[in-house]
């Protein structure tokens with residue numbers, strides 16, 4: 001049985017599978033934009049690293065939609 | 071550099087008396103060359119401030135004509151300008167504001183074929199476009215010409231600003247390597263554009279004056295819903311296809 005951990009996503013506590021990747025969370029929480037700003041414990045995550053970045057208990061994740069209007 | 075005229079002393083007095091500006095700084099501003107990419111919501115404000123500060127050479131480019139639904143935020147354009155090319159409308163207002171600035175207005179779409187020429191010999195790029203694709207072109211021009219690119223973007227009640235400096239900071243494509251899916255007509259309130267473009271204008275003047283304290287590798291995220299300003303720390307992406315010279319060499 002897979003274990004779950006508590007993480008904070010955009011300020012809300014969420015239960016997610018242990019070692020879930022950022023890619024998984026993006027799909028799971030339907031953050032649809034191809035361009036997205038992701039912060040993992042205050043650190044910017046490059047899009048190329050989404051698949052490899054795993055979350056653990058207590059991590060803080062922020063998904064921010066970039067602003068491209070002018 | 072020629073001394074400031076008595077007219078210039080009067081006109082720019084309130085900034086000349088700032089220790090960070092002074093006479094020397096005002097001369098730097100007078101000799102400065104800035105490219106403003108777009109004269110919509112952001113460009114209206116940054117173009118006004120560049121002209122008001124006395125930036126000697128201002129280049130503007132835009133492909134659009136003034137629409138009635140631009141007027142809630144694009145304060146360079148007035149009701150009687152509806153239907154006019156935006157650059158013509160902008161040129162008229164900027165000349166009225168400050169006849170001493172040399173302004174080059176090009177009513178053209180910014181494309182891969184003309185971007186280098188449009189940016190020309192400008193010393194910095196002020197981003198005021200409304201889409202990610204044009205920002206990618208501006209970013210490439212910034213990296214290849216080795217000039218700063220002050221990114222600004224707005225959406226709804228939010229705005230973002232950062233200053234990309236080639237060789238020193240991340241670039242636009244370090245952050246956004248994918249082709250963006252463009253949204254049509256973003257919602258926006260005028261002051262969000264004003265706030266964002268004012269921060270960009272401040273960055274531009276600091277660059278011209280050679281001041282420190284820039285938004286280097288700091289993405290300022292402005293949320294007007296609760297009036298919070300926060301910073302996202304960014305870094306150069308080692309896998310970036312645009313600013314990583316080693317990788318660029320391989321392509």
Ligand SMILES: [Zn+2]
Nearest residue numbers: 241244310313
């Ligand atoms: Zn880059």
